[in-house]
Amino acid sequence: MKASYKRRRLKMPEARCPKCGAHYYGWALTDPEHQTCSKCGTKLEIYQEKGKIAQPADLERTSS
Known part of the structure; x- marks a missing residue:
């Protein structure tokens, strides 16, 4: 009996301009x-499947 596998498909990123x-x-x-x-x-708010994707500016603020 073959094992069935479900492919995990990522949804396409979406973005919205906050301004x-x-x-x-x-x-x-x-x-x-x-x-x-x-x-x-304006810098876009980018979302994918499970919520907001970290923005490069967010990463710079948290890395210091």
Whole structure:
């Protein structure tokens, strides 16, 4: 009898601009180059499956 395996599929990252409310979707959001709003230039809040993904600025603040 073969063991059945469930593949764990990650959902595509989503982002929202806290200033103007624009929404963005896609794997490009994992690259810092694509983490600012194209409409107003504000840093995006990025989410994936289980909640907010740490932002580079958050990591800098906690590492010191």
